[in-house]
Amino acid sequence: MEPSLSELLLPGLKLMLVGMGIVFLFLSLLVWVIGATARLVKSSDQAQPVAQRVPAGAEADEAERVAVIAAALRLSRGLRRH
Numbered sequence: 001m002e003p004s005l006s007e008l009l010l011p012g013l014k015l016m017l018v019g020m021g022i023v024f025l026f027l028s029l030l031v032w033v034i035g036a037t038a039r040l041v042k043s044s045d046q047a048q049p050v051a052q053r054v055p056a057g058a059e060a061d062e063a064e065r066v067a068v069i070a071a072a073l074r075l076s077r078g079l080r081r082h
Helices: 005-047 060-079
Strands: none
Touching: none
16 A cells, blocks of 8 residues: 555655754755854953053054065065076
8 A cells, every 4th residue: 555645745845944943944044153253252352451552662663574475575586586
């Protein structure tokens, strides 16, 4: 005796609904955890002290640092071409 179409489809539909329900619950939990983590990180970010102003002499150091990096890049690119 062969099973009828309804006998085959009903367990398949039940399995599909259970599977989709589990996936939906898992994704909902995942979204909630990510949201809670984002709120936690945002609140800890606000607790950090604000960066202090850069001293006036640091601007010259920064310009020198940029010049040294640019020269190193030019040198390394020149060595690669040979």
